[in-house]
Amino acid sequence: MENTEIDVETVVSHDGMPLTQFDTPIHKALEEQRLNRLAHFDVPGHKGGRGNKELREFLGEDTMRLDMNSMKPLDNLCHPTSVIKDAQALAAKAFGADEAFFIVNGATAAVQAMIMSCTEAGDKIIMPRNVHRSAINALVVNGAMPVYVNPGVNKRLGIPLGMSVEDVRRAIVENPDAKAILVNNPTYYGICSDIRSIVKIAHEHGMLVLADEAHGTHFYFGDNLPVSAMEAGADMAAVSMHKTGGSLTQSAILLTKNTVNADYVRQIINLTQTTSGSYLLLSSLDIARKNMSLNGRYLVNKSREYAEYARREINKLGGYYAFGIELINGDTVYDFDTTKLSVHTRDIGLAGIEVYDLLRDDYGIQIEFGDIGNILAIISGGDRNLEIERLISALSEIKRLHESEITGLFDHEYINPKIVMGPNKAFYSRKQPLLLRETKDRVCGEFVMCYPPGIPILAPGEMITQEIINYIEYAKEKGCLMTGTQDMNLEYINVVDEKGGN
Structure with missing residues (x-):
C-alpha cells in the first residue's frame, strides 16, 4: 500500500510537542498502560478478561486488556486535556476542520449534537425530509421545529434525491428566523445536493449549515468525488468513521468550524454521550484517522x-x-x-x-x-x-x-409528508393504538421506518394517508425490518388522541 501526498504539517500537542498524521496519541497511551503491569482496582470489572474467561477467549486477551477506563494517563472524553485532545486535533487537521470531537455513540449522537447545539424549543431548522431518524429524534428531544424541503424524486428508481437549491432558497425566504439548514452529503444512495451553493445562501441569511456525512467520510480522502462539507464551508459535519473510514462500529467524529462555539458543542455532546467512553472505539478512531491520512487516497x-x-x-x-x-x-x-x-x-x-x-x-x-x-x-x-x-x-x-413480471410491485420509496404538528408535541402527546388499517387520516405519534436505512416513512406529527398504509403493508409483506413503533409487530400504530392533552 502506497502513501501519497502525506500531510506532515505538525499539530502542537498538549505538552508542547509536535505531532503529525503518523502519530496516534490514544493508541500510544493505551499501549503504554497495557505494558506497565498495573494492579487494577478500577473498572471494568472483567480485569483484563480474567473475570470473564469466555469473553476473553472470544475477543482475545489483548482486546480485553485494552478495554480500560478513563484513568489519568488516558485522558477523559468528556473533558479532554491530553491524549484525546491531541488525537482530536490531528483528526481536525486531517479533515480540514477547526475542531473535531470523538463520538462513541455513533454518527447518530453527532447529528443530534449538531442540531441541539444550534436550536432550542420552538426554533426552526430547515432540512430534507429524507433525513436519518437521528435528526428527527433530536427534534423530539429538544422541541425544535422542522421546515422540510421535499427532495427531488427519480420516478424510474422511486428514490428520493437531493434538495434543489431553489427549494432551499424559498424555504429560507419563507422562514428567515430559521437557525440552520441540515444537508445530507450524500444520501444513502450516493446522491449529493449542491452543498456549496446551499452554504453560500445560508450564510448570506445568517444561518448555519450542518452536514450529515454519515456516508461521506471518504470524501475527504479520495479523488474525483463530491466535495466534502468542510471544504464546502459547512459549519458542522457528522462523519461516521466506521462506515467507510475503517474504525470500529459505533465510532464517529463531529467536525466543526470556528463559526460555532466548540466549547458549547462539547457541553451539548456531554448531555447524551456516555461518561465511560470505550477506549477500543477511541483508539480505533485514532488509528483509522492515521490510516486514512496516509493511505486514504x-x-x-x-x-x-x-x-x-x-x-x-x-x-x-x-x-x-x-x-x-x-x-x-x-x-x-x-x-x-x-x-x-x-x-x-x-x-x-x-x-x-x-x-x-x-x-x-x-x-x-x-x-x-x-x-x-x-x-x-x-x-x-x-x-x-x-x-x-x-x-x-x-x-x-x-x-x-x-426473474418475473413486475406487476404488483410498489414503485417508489418516498412519500411527501403532510405535517400536522411538531415531532416533540406529537411524540409526547396522549396517544392511542389503532390497527394499521384504521389509522387513515390520523396523526402519527411515533416513528415508522425500514432499517436500514432508517429514514422514517412516518415521523411523529405527520398525517397517515392510505398511500402510506399501503407502503407499510407492502414493506412488511416483502420482509423489510420495520422499526420505530411501540408495537414490535407493527400491527398497531400509536396515533395522537383526538381529544388532545398530554
Missing part, C-alpha cells in the same frame, strides 16, 4: 474503481440498473458518490429486499440493505476482486432463476 480510489467495474458488469446483465453519474442533473442530483454500488431491481420483478435475502440466504453474500426497489452494496478498499466477481455472478444467477 489509495484505499478510496481502489473502492471507486471496484464500484465502477461492478456497475458496468451488472448493467451488462440486463434487467438490473446500477445507477451512477448519468443521474447528475445539476440540481437535485448535483453530484454522485461513485464508490456507492446502488442497484435497481424492480425491473426483474423482485423487490430490493427480496434480492437482499436471496444474496444472503442462497449465496452467502451480505450487502448493506435492500428496500422495496433497490439494493446497496458498500464497497471499500478492504474488498477484493474475488468478492466483487462473486457478487456479480450471484446477481446474474438470481436474475436467471427468479
